[in-house]
Amino acid sequence: MPSGSPTSGVGRVIAGRYLLLRRLGGGGMGHVWLAHDQGLACEVALKEIVFHDPAESGREREARVARARAEARHAAGLRGHPHVVTVHDVLEHEGLPWIVMEYVAGAVDLRELVARGGRLAPAECARIGLAVLDALTAGHERGVMHRDVKPANILLAPDRTGLPHGRVLLTDYGISVQPDTGETRYTLASALVGTAGYLAPERVTGGPPTPAADLFSLGCTLYHGVEGRSPFARESPLASITAVVMEEPRPPVRAGALAPVLRGLLTKDPDRRTTARAVAAELARIVTPQSEAYAWTQTDPGSPSPWEAPARPAAGGAGSATGARRRPRPHALRAVLAGGLGLVLALGGAWYALADRTDGSGGAAVPYGEAVGLAEPLREGDCVLADWPGGTRFTGVPRLALDPTCADQAPDGQVMAFVAAASDEEARERGPARCEERTREIRDRLADVRSVAVVPAPQGFEAAGRRTACLVLGAHGPVYGPLGERRRFGAAFADTATMQRRDCLDARSHREARLVPCGGRYDEQVLGFTRLGADVTLAEARTGSDTACAREVPPRDYGFDPSVHEAGSWTSEGSWKSGAHVVVCTVKKRNGGTMEGTE
Structure with missing residues (x-):
C-alpha cells in the first residue's frame, strides 16, 4: 500500500523504525499519527503527507511535498522553544516525506477546547496569547512567518505539575515561509494558502507574508477564544474571506479587558496594527496585573472561566459522591x-x-x-x-x-x-x-x-x-465543605466539588468515597477533570463518565501501565444542579485491587 494513502494506518512501520499506533488528527497537509520509536523506545508524532485526490497534478503534489520539507526545516529552526512543537527529524518513506515530531500527551487544540468547554475568560486567552506571541516573535526574528495562526494550530497540554492546559504550543509550520531569503513560496493552484476567517486582509489581496499578518491572525484566534468564533465567521469560506477585506470585525461582547488588544490586532491597515512589543505589554497587564512594569488593572468581572457554560451542568461515571539559551524578550513578557x-x-x-x-x-x-x-x-x-x-x-x-x-x-x-x-x-x-x-x-x-x-x-x-x-x-455553585488541607482524612466527600488532583480515595461503594492518605493503601487516585455536555443527564453521566475520563484524562498519560490500571470517575448531583457537569477522573486497578503509596 503506497505511503500517503488515506487507508494506510495502524500497524505500519515507517522507515523501518516508527510503528504507527493510532491516528491523532489531520488537516490540509495530511494525517498525524501517534507512533512508537522502536529505536529509542518512546512515543513520537509522525506527520504523513496525504493526497486526497488521485488526479492531483504532479506540480501540486510536488508543492505539497516541498511544503512538508519546509515545515520541518522552519520548525527545526525553533527547536527548543518552549511554545513550539519540537521537530526531531524529517525522513522519506516510499518516496514521500514524513515529519517526526514531539508527541504532546494529553493535548487539546484551542478550537476543540472552546467547542467542548465553552468560551474562555479574557485573562486565560491573554495567557495563551502571550505564549503564542512569544513563539511567533522567535520565528519572526529568524525571518519565518507562520501564515496559518488559528485555534486548531494552538495546542494546550498539561504542564509538569499536571495542570491541564498549562503548556501552550504553536504547531503546523506547513505553509510558513522566509520571504527575505528568496525561498520558493509553495502554494496550491486551487486554493489561497491559509484559513478563511483568520487571514489578514493584505494577504487576501495578494500582499506578502509579514509579521503584522501573523499578528492579525493571532487577533482572530484570541477573539475566537473569548467569543467562540472568528470575528469574520460567515456562512461560507468565500464570504468569510470577503468579510476580512470589506467588513469590520464583529464587536466582541465577552472580551472584557482583552477588547482593546483585539481592536489593535484586527486593524486592517498593517502599518497601523499594534506591534508585537505593544501587544506583549497589554497582554501582560491582563495576565499579571501586579507586574512591576505596569499599573494594576481589574479583570472584567463578566468574563467566564474555561469551565463555564451558558447553562449549569455536571458529569457521570462509575462512582458518584453523594455529597535553553533564549533570545531577549520584552520586559513584560519575560516577567x-x-x-x-x-x-x-x-x-x-x-x-x-x-x-x-x-x-x-x-x-x-x-x-x-x-x-x-x-x-x-x-x-x-x-x-x-x-x-x-x-x-x-x-x-x-x-x-x-x-x-x-x-x-x-x-x-x-x-x-x-x-x-x-x-x-x-x-x-x-x-x-x-x-x-x-x-x-x-x-x-x-x-x-x-x-x-x-x-x-x-x-x-x-x-x-x-x-x-x-x-x-x-x-464557580457555579457551592463547594459543600472545606477545601485543601482543611479537609480531614477519613471524612466522606459530600460532593465531588472538594475532590482535588492527587487525592487518594477509599471507595466504600459506588456512591461513597472517603479521603485517605496517599502513603498507604487506597482504591483510586484523582488525576484530573473533564466535563460533559449540557444535554447529558446525571443518570447518563453515571454510566458514561468512565469512558469520557479514559478518553480525556487517560491514566497512561500520567505514567500508569494501561495493562494494570484503568480510568475511573466520580459524579455528583451538585455539579448537575449547578450546571457545571464536571466529572472527576481517577485511576484504579483493573482487577479491583488496592493501590499503594509508591504507585
Whole structure:
C-alpha cells in the first residue's frame, strides 16, 4: 500500500523504525499519527503527507511535498522553544516525506477546547496569547512567518505539575515561509494558502507574508477564544474571506479587558496594527496585573472561566459522591513567562475586588463595607455563604455570611489566605492580584473554583486587620465543605466539588468515597477533570463518565501501565444542579485491587 494513502494506518512501520499506533488528527497537509520509536523506545508524532485526490497534478503534489520539507526545516529552526512543537527529524518513506515530531500527551487544540468547554475568560486567552506571541516573535526574528495562526494550530497540554492546559504550543509550520531569503513560496493552484476567517486582509489581496499578518491572525484566534468564533465567521469560506477585506470585525461582547488588544490586532491597515512589543505589554497587564512594569488593572468581572457554560451542568461515571539559551524578550513578557505567572486563571479562577468603595460609613464595625455586610473581620478557614445581587454569581458585590460548621449550609467557599497592606489604597490596588497568587495552588488542584478578594473598606481598614481576605468560591455553585488541607482524612466527600488532583480515595461503594492518605493503601487516585455536555443527564453521566475520563484524562498519560490500571470517575448531583457537569477522573486497578503509596 503506497505511503500517503488515506487507508494506510495502524500497524505500519515507517522507515523501518516508527510503528504507527493510532491516528491523532489531520488537516490540509495530511494525517498525524501517534507512533512508537522502536529505536529509542518512546512515543513520537509522525506527520504523513496525504493526497486526497488521485488526479492531483504532479506540480501540486510536488508543492505539497516541498511544503512538508519546509515545515520541518522552519520548525527545526525553533527547536527548543518552549511554545513550539519540537521537530526531531524529517525522513522519506516510499518516496514521500514524513515529519517526526514531539508527541504532546494529553493535548487539546484551542478550537476543540472552546467547542467542548465553552468560551474562555479574557485573562486565560491573554495567557495563551502571550505564549503564542512569544513563539511567533522567535520565528519572526529568524525571518519565518507562520501564515496559518488559528485555534486548531494552538495546542494546550498539561504542564509538569499536571495542570491541564498549562503548556501552550504553536504547531503546523506547513505553509510558513522566509520571504527575505528568496525561498520558493509553495502554494496550491486551487486554493489561497491559509484559513478563511483568520487571514489578514493584505494577504487576501495578494500582499506578502509579514509579521503584522501573523499578528492579525493571532487577533482572530484570541477573539475566537473569548467569543467562540472568528470575528469574520460567515456562512461560507468565500464570504468569510470577503468579510476580512470589506467588513469590520464583529464587536466582541465577552472580551472584557482583552477588547482593546483585539481592536489593535484586527486593524486592517498593517502599518497601523499594534506591534508585537505593544501587544506583549497589554497582554501582560491582563495576565499579571501586579507586574512591576505596569499599573494594576481589574479583570472584567463578566468574563467566564474555561469551565463555564451558558447553562449549569455536571458529569457521570462509575462512582458518584453523594455529597535553553533564549533570545531577549520584552520586559513584560519575560516577567510573565520566566516567572511562571502565566498559569493564572487556567482552571477558571478570577478575582473580583469586593470592597464597598462607595460606602462612607462602614467604619470599624463594618470592615469590608455595608454591601459585604460582615460585622467582624474574616478569619483563615472561615467558610462563607455568598448572596449575589440578582442571583447571578460573580456579578456585583455579594453579601457574605458565615457557615461555622463548613457543612450545614453547603458553603460557597472558604477563606484560604490573607495579604497584608500598609494602607487601604495599597489593599485596593494590590490585594486582588496578590490573592490571585496566594490561592493559585489550591485552584490549580480543584475543578471549578474562582479566587475572590474581599478588600477592606477605607473606613474599615483597621477593623479588617489591615488585610485583604483571599477566598476560593465555587464557580457555579457551592463547594459543600472545606477545601485543601482543611479537609480531614477519613471524612466522606459530600460532593465531588472538594475532590482535588492527587487525592487518594477509599471507595466504600459506588456512591461513597472517603479521603485517605496517599502513603498507604487506597482504591483510586484523582488525576484530573473533564466535563460533559449540557444535554447529558446525571443518570447518563453515571454510566458514561468512565469512558469520557479514559478518553480525556487517560491514566497512561500520567505514567500508569494501561495493562494494570484503568480510568475511573466520580459524579455528583451538585455539579448537575449547578450546571457545571464536571466529572472527576481517577485511576484504579483493573482487577479491583488496592493501590499503594509508591504507585
